[in-house]
Amino acid sequence: MTLDFFIQNFINAMQWGSFLALIAVGYTLVYGVLLLINFAHGDIFMVGAYTGYFIGTFLTNNFEIKLPFDLPSWVVIPVTIVATMFITALVGVAIERIAYRPLRNRGAHRLYLVITALMFGLLLEYGNLALLGASDRQFPNLFDKIIYSIGGITVTNIKIYVILLSFLSMGILWWIVQKTRWGMAMRAISYDRLAVPLMGISVDQIILFTFVLGSSMAALAGIMYGTAFPILRFNMGMLVGWQAFIAAVVGGIGSIRGAMVGGYILGFTQIFVAAFLPSTYRDLIAFVVLLLILAIKPTGLFGVPRRTKV
Amino acid sequence: MKRFGMPALIGISFLICIVPAWLGWYSNYIQFIITLIGINIILTVSLNLINGYMGEFSVGHAAFMGVGAYTSSLLTVYLLTENPFFGKAILPEELSILIFPISLLIGGVAAALFSLLIAIPSFRTRGDYLAIVTLAVNFIFKSAIENVDAIGGPRGFMGMGKVVKAMDNLVSFPWLIFWTFLVVVFSIFIIRNFINSTMGKSIVAIRDDEIASELMTVNTRWLKIVAFMLSCGLAGVAGGLHAHTVTFINPSSYFILQSTYILVMVYLGGMGSLSGSVISAILFTILLEMLRPLDVWRWVATPLLLIILMLFRPTGIMGSRELLDVFPKLKKYFSSLQERLTNAFIKS
Numbered sequence: 001m002t003l004d005f006f007i008q009n010f011i012n013a014m015q016w017g018s019f020l021a022l023i024a025v026g027y028t029l030v031y032g033v034l035l036l037i038n039f040a041h042g043d044i045f046m047v048g049a050y051t052g053y054f055i056g057t058f059l060t061n062n063f064e065i066k067l068p069f070d071l072p073s074w075v076v077i078p079v080t081i082v083a084t085m086f087i088t089a090l091v092g093v094a095i096e097r098i099a100y101r102p103l104r105n106r107g108a109h110r111l112y113l114v115i116t117a118l119m120f121g122l123l124l125e126y127g128n129l130a131l132l133g134a135s136d137r138q139f140p141n142l143f144d145k146i147i148y149s150i151g152g153i154t155v156t157n158i159k160i161y162v163i164l165l166s167f168l169s170m171g172i173l174w175w176i177v178q179k180t181r182w183g184m185a186m187r188a189i190s191y192d193r194l195a196v197p198l199m200g201i202s203v204d205q206i207i208l209f210t211f212v213l214g215s216s217m218a219a220l221a222g223i224m225y226g227t228a229f230p231i232l233r234f235n236m237g238m239l240v241g242w243q244a245f246i247a248a249v250v251g252g253i254g255s256i257r258g259a260m261v262g263g264y265i266l267g268f269t270q271i272f273v274a275a276f277l278p279s280t281y282r283d284l285i286a287f288v289v290l291l292l293i294l295a296i297k298p299t300g301l302f303g304v305p306r307r308t309k310v
Numbered sequence: 311m312k313r314f315g316m317p318a319l320i321g322i323s324f325l326i327c328i329v330p331a332w333l334g335w336y337s338n339y340i341q342f343i344i345t346l347i348g349i350n351i352i353l354t355v356s357l358n359l360i361n362g363y364m365g366e367f368s369v370g371h372a373a374f375m376g377v378g379a380y381t382s383s384l385l386t387v388y389l390l391t392e393n394p395f396f397g398k399a400i401l402p403e404e405l406s407i408l409i410f411p412i413s414l415l416i417g418g419v420a421a422a423l424f425s426l427l428i429a430i431p432s433f434r435t436r437g438d439y440l441a442i443v444t445l446a447v448n449f450i451f452k453s454a455i456e457n458v459d460a461i462g463g464p465r466g467f468m469g470m471g472k473v474v475k476a477m478d479n480l481v482s483f484p485w486l487i488f489w490t491f492l493v494v495v496f497s498i499f500i501i502r503n504f505i506n507s508t509m510g511k512s513i514v515a516i517r518d519d520e521i522a523s524e525l526m527t528v529n530t531r532w533l534k535i536v537a538f539m540l541s542c543g544l545a546g547v548a549g550g551l552h553a554h555t556v557t558f559i560n561p562s563s564y565f566i567l568q569s570t571y572i573l574v575m576v577y578l579g580g581m582g583s584l585s586g587s588v589i590s591a592i593l594f595t596i597l598l599e600m601l602r603p604l605d606v607w608r609w610v611a612t613p614l615l616l617i618i619l620m621l622f623r624p625t626g627i628m629g630s631r632e633l634l635d636v637f638p639k640l641k642k643y644f645s646s647l648q649e650r651l652t653n654a655f656i657k658s
Contacts, residue, residue: 037438102621109624111367114438115577117619119613120370122570126609238566242449249442284453287446291431294443298435 004152009275015159017267018166022221023244024259026214032190032254033210039117042241043124044215048088049232056080056140077142084223085216092215095120123171129234136233139226162224170260182209246290252303315643330584345555348490349548352497352592354575359501362581364537365517370444371572373451374421376564378546379553382417387469400618404478414550421546422539425426429538455561460501466560473553490551497544513537574616579626586628
């Protein structure tokens, strides 16, 4: 148990926690605005990763249809990221339009919304399995991997990019939510849903914006996950997305700060558990942690308990 | 006699399900489908107790099915067969006819005890958070079994086929269909009586308004424990039957997809409608089998079906009414005049 061991695991945990935090933020944003746990969000992460795979493969000329010229990597990377975020945001918005909005407008019981969300997640997952087949895909190599060795620690440049990019995006997200008018409207809806339209703000537009924001973050996480762990599988939405969901609940669903902190807490727990116990226990430990935290503090670490009038 | 409705129904189903199988008129495939329909009826009826009558939102029912499946399979295979996991058989094969129902019962009890994992959190949480807890229990079950290599872990467990064959060698009778039939009748009987009793009415009161029912002397904690244990115990027995029907089980067969199937059947039938659950279980099993040529698209069709259901008919086929409410003239064959008058008074 040397210092090197701890620092190595610390860096791995920061990377893993970044993925979980980015996806958890999406869950929290939608819950804050709609009071709905968007169970389909983990599979939106999967859609982001696969979209990034297709676009990246196309742009790096590894696809069946080849471009007549080769693009340099400083063009490929931003184009892939932006295009993937855009398309995944479209998917998120489509789900909201097709499923959630008609049920909301009809005033349907929240239970039906939750079931629909769960089913949409499964639909995306099994649709992927049916359309693309069961074999795993390999994410294209967008940047060359450089390995740095400092003392006994090996760090790849990808890990550093992931951590930096996550912090940057979470910073931008925080700025949007706290300092812009759209963000103010999102926070207003989570405080008092009925007063917002009275103030001349279109609730539908804000909800749209929330879904765009959450889905783009998930898409970014998908691309980075594909770069760091290049094998894509149809059930990665369930594998990674559910853990991010636990992170959001642990941090307190409805609180963006909670989602970010929860992501890193869960990431650290999982990496350090896997360092000492066989790695098959990772999921088990994650869910036991969830149950324990829900038993002690049912609304999560930073969550605000919702009061119901009797 | 006037009240011949229920015995007639049971007799007719016995004639349709068991006698032709005994005489060998049904192929193995049809016997398999009949057993599966029975298992799905048990699962749907038990989940309807929690999701429909009590108004909770439990999406992890397959985990309890899995607990029952693994427990009863481990017992029968350990005791009765020679297998690569445990070595030689302990008891002679002739006892299999006796051991099988006992192992189902023990599987049910194990699942009922496991259900305390969601019953106790349900004291403090409702709605979305309980859904999270039940999902977590689903994942915990799967991960826990996958980590126990002695019973196969993710590779699965088998050997139940030998037990069924041993029973068949002793007395040539469709044992699995028979036991499934018995458990179906038993579970519908128990749940129907439970719902019509004082405890059942208290459970419906918890759904309507938990705090008001606490004020009206309803012991919500005790009732939640009873309801969860009953429901998950029945699911455990269904799991034991399922394991012996498919003779090979692994943790992923009792995971989210299976939970989704049970959820679809409950909401398709209508929350709070027993006859709706039975009808939708039969319909859904047949539908799923008819979609078999579609291969993987079957697994796309199930969530799609539930989404369409939620968008267009969220109350399900029967809503919260029973079949006898739709055909009121049949009531005189099923319940006595006194029962009908009492129920009419309470329902109005």
